[in-house]
Amino acid sequence: MKRLLFLTPLVVLAVFAAAAWPDEALTPPTPVRILVPAVENAPPALLLADWAASPEATRGKKSYARWCIGCHGDEGLGDGKASDWMSPKPRNFQKGFFKFRTTPSGALPTSEDVLKVITRGLPGSAMPSFELVPEKERRDLAAWVLHLAGFGIARLEAEVLRDNEKLTRAQILAQHMPALKGAVAARFASAVQIVLPPEPAADEASLTRGRARYAKECSACHGTSGLGDGTSSTTLRDWQGAAILPRDFSTGKFRAGSTNADLYVRLKTGLMGTPMPSINGSDADLWDLVHAIRSFVTAPAEGASR
Ligand code: HEC
Ligand code: HEC
Numbered sequence: 001m002k003r004l005l006f007l008t009p010l011v012v013l014a015v016f017a018a019a020a021w022p023d024e025a026l027t028p029p030t031p032v033r034i035l036v037p038a039v040e041n042a043p044p045a046l047l048l049a050d051w052a053a054s055p056e057a058t059r060g061k062k063s064y065a066r067w068c069i070g071c072h073g074d075e076g077l078g079d080g081k082a083s084d085w086m087s088p089k090p091r092n093f094q095k096g097f098f099k100f101r102t103t104p105s106g107a108l109p110t111s112e113d114v115l116k117v118i119t120r121g122l123p124g125s126a127m128p129s130f131e132l133v134p135e136k137e138r139r140d141l142a143a144w145v146l147h148l149a150g151f152g153i154a155r156l157e158a159e160v161l162r163d164n165e166k167l168t169r170a171q172i173l174a175q176h177m178p179a180l181k182g183a184v185a186a187r188f189a190s191a192v193q194i195v196l197p198p199e200p201a202a203d204e205a206s207l208t209r210g211r212a213r214y215a216k217e218c219s220a221c222h223g224t225s226g227l228g229d230g231t232s233s234t235t236l237r238d239w240q241g242a243a244i245l246p247r248d249f250s251t252g253k254f255r256a257g258s259t260n261a262d263l264y265v266r267l268k269t270g271l272m273g274t275p276m277p278s279i280n281g282s283d284a285d286l287w288d289l290v291h292a293i294r295s296f297v298t299a300p301a302e303g304a305s306r
Contacts, residue, residue: 063140196265254266
């Protein structure tokens with residue numbers, strides 16, 4: 001009890017920090033509560049082995065041990081042996097902060113989203129491309145990644161039961177599994193892909209509007225010429241407190257695809273867990289911004305087909 005009391009200020013701080021985050025893109029997905037390790041040494045509320053995996057995910061687990069564990073860690077917490085000095089860090093799949101999704105801010109990614117990242121890698125980060133791994137195996141890997149994400153949600157819910165209702169793991173397993181499964185299934189069901197509206201012409205008028213909005217809302221981070229050198233660029237932090245730089249648009253290399261459609265989706269969804277917000281506005285407003293970003297690219301169009 002003493003221990004819990006001692007840690008209360010940390011919980012309060014975490015809640016406060018969450019409230020002080022500047023925009024919805026940074027707000028954790030609803031059921032993923034920020035639980036500071038107030039109960040770090042408490043008995044586990046749920047183990048990964050308790051969470052039944054589909055045949056696909058079970059196969060994916062084996063490939064994961066071969067290809068991914070060194071960076072993403074045994075249970076996908078982003079804490080593999082090689083992760084120490086990486087920036088940005090390998091993703092913690094149990095946390096539920098996925099950056100490159102076609103689903104709304106706060107939602108889980110679709111399996112196609114995860115597959116795309118595994119296939120292409122994330123240029124500009126340590127995440128390699130696994131293009132040479134057969135597609136079936138990549139799909140199994142995606143299933144395992146999403147299994148870990150689902151487990152992360154269930155585990156947090158189980159920890160709430162353990163801490164608030166003083167339930168043991170055995171009691172949770174006996175009484176609460178259907179509810180936990182339901183909560184996770186609902187999260188997956190709500191991860192509905194956004195619709196990509198048709199792209200209007202990238203004419204002068206669109207570019208002018210896009211540049212005007214860019215100057216107001218983006219340049220403090222991305223810089224007046226899109227070089228990633230805005231006045232606040234050196235002060236930004238991700239959800240783990242690690243320094244993170246805004247993208248330099250001049251290279252034309254974006255992390256998760258460089259087509260105009262990819263850029264539209266990035267703006268619409270934001271990059272969860274980073275200061276890059278999801279951008280509000282009409283379809284036309286967002287396309288204007290995409291055209292503005294495109295106008296900052298000075299490198300040859302080599303990456304554009306990716
Ligand atoms: C050499 C280290 C390394 C290896 C090996 C690696 N990753 Fe990653 N991975 C990263 C890093 C670093 C990031 C975060 C990059 C970022 O935030 O831009 C990442 C991010 C991801 C993401 C997050 C996508 C998102 O939307 O946020 C997925 C999914 C992923 N990796 C899956 C895998 C899978 C599956 C494997 C094995 C087949 C794998 N990774 C192997 C380093 C690695
Ligand atoms: C508070 C700072 C901040 C603001 C404001 C901001 N961004 Fe970003 N943006 C970032 C950061 C940081 C990243 C890189 C995140 C990462 O690497 O995970 C980023 C990344 C991006 C990316 C790269 C996506 C990819 O796949 O590589 C695009 C495109 C982008 N921002 C466009 C915009 C536009 C357009 C606006 C204004 C409407 C804007 N940003 C406003 C901080 C910001």
